Amino acid sequence: MSYLFPNYQRKELELIKGSKCTLTDQTGKSYLDFTSGIGVMNLGYNDPELNQVLLEQANLLWHTPNLYENHLQEQVAEKLANGKEYVSYFCNSGAEANEAAIKLARKATGKSKIITFTNSFHGRTYGAMSATGQEIIHAGFEPLVPDFIYVPFNDIELLKAEIDQQTAAVMLELIQGEGGVLPAEESWIQAVQSLCKEYGALLIIDEIQTGIGRTGTFYAYEQYQIEPDIFTLAKGLGNGIPVGAMVGKTSLAEFFGPGSHGSTFGGNKLAMSVAYKVVERINQPKFLQDVQKKSQQLFTGLNQLAEKTSMIKAIRGKGLIIGIELANQDILKIVLDQLEIEGLLTLKAGQNVLRLLPPLTITENEIDQGLMIIEKVLHNLAKQTGFSEKGD
Ligand SMILES: Cc1ncc(COP(=O)(O)O)c(C=O)c1O
Known part of the structure; x- marks a missing residue:
């Protein structure tokens, strides 16, 4: 048993x-x-440099609550911005990063409708599961979070038919990983971005499986000539130490003011010390x-x-x-x-x-x-x- x-x-x-x-x-x-622990161990197992960074931090301080300054979070966030106008919120998993993205999109736009795609996978918490366009993942857990609409991937006409002024965000993976390794077409993604701009909807890119060098660029979105309003990371960011990040344009920062969202462990010192080194090594x-x-x-x-x-x-x-x-x-x-x-x-x-x-x-x-x-x-x-x- x-x-x-x-x-x-x-x-x-x-x-x-x-x-x-x-x-x-x-x-x-x-x-x-050939699994990397499902896209996590991008720098392989038992890496001496990562072990050292983790042990040094473990000997110094494991955790402080987010009531205090955390210079490691600032350093990782600067690296994730990669020279652009982005700010980060740290959490502990991919689903949590997507929850934060969904909440921020609704709060920042004052709208609730979110369009996602069939065969997508965004995680197992209620928001992330409701964003996931797979009935098998929803089965038995209804009612879902309202106002998620699923449309076919790589199809611009059906998206045009659904997107409107009430749409807060369009959320997608650039390669649907769990859904069957299905890449988005570049022209489609650019059309999606244009539609988002036209209707005042935010473009959320789930880079949880595709980010941190996995597709040959640091972020997959760099290969699509787009600038997401929000993107989410987890998996490879900590090379096995649980960590997630929701990264959004600096103009969205005001909508996640003090008390709006949070996590006890998010951006924990152990996770941040490793994430910093991971990003430093991969983004070269x-x-x-x-x-x-x-x-x-x-x-x-x-x-x-x-x-x-x-x-x-x-x-x-x-x-x-x-x-x-x-x-x-x-x-x-x-x-x-x-x-x-x-x-x-x-x-x-x-x-x-x-x-x-x-x-x-x-x-x-x-x-x-x-x-x-x-x-x-x-x-x-x-x-x-x-x-x-x-x-x-
Ligand atoms: C694209 C994508 N988004 C979200 C998630 C959920 O991440 P987590 O399992 O860390 O909650 C996954 C996990 O496979 C994923 O591949």
Whole structure:
């Protein structure tokens, strides 16, 4: 019997230690990690510099309430603004960052309607869940927070039909991560931004999975020539230390005045000390160019694989968030299990998408190793299931 709620479908294996891009389970078996703990461990496991920063802060002071100055929050916020006019609010998770974004958008505009997109994922708290455009996530938890409207992703006409003067915000992921690694089209995003401006709605970009270097730029929005009014971060920001951030244009600061919103732990000193170092290391041209190079290597290898087997329907993504759409969900399940047996940890997204989110510090050799394992598993499966391979 377990003393835990069964809300997670857990595997039997327990990971007990990690180093760089390798994890080890309780039996001593090692795995190459293409998950980053679901997009969290962007700098890999057991990083000496991050360990040192965390330990130094742990020996100094763990926590102070947000009743006192916190210079570490100021420093991280300055880094997140990245030379632009943005201010930050710190919290502890992605869902909390989105809650803050939703509350700020409603307060700043005085309007309540928020448009989000089918297949989106924004978190599990009531606001973030209500923003999430997936019925399966809502099931049993109704009534939801009112005035959320869901429209199809990458479709401008249906958005035009819904957006109006009562719209407080349009909220979206630039790559729908949990939904199936579905990238937004650039022309669509720019049209969304124009519509927001026309109707006085705020543009909220959920960068929780795509931010902090994951797509090869520090923020994914940099690749879309847009300037969000608000964007949200979590996952990679703390490289495993729980932290989230809601970042908004400086002009919105007055709407989150004293007493309007808050969190006991938000911007905790341990989290901020690590976040500062994470951002300092990732937001460097050389580091980000390397991510782009590794991305190319992985995409090239996967595209070559896709030419060899009809089991792969499509390959999508940017940087090191990559989705391999497989023929169906039964195949996906077998592939996930077989990859794990062969020592490669990967993720699912949507119904039938194999999602790869390796640490951004992955090496060329490790990418080749991962590709070889994927090829082997797909090849063996093709033989068993009768899926055609090139040359058959
Ligand atoms: C795009 C996006 N937004 C929000 C969340 C929720 O973040 P958290 O689980 O930290 O609450 C996630 C988590 O997967 C996410 O991918």
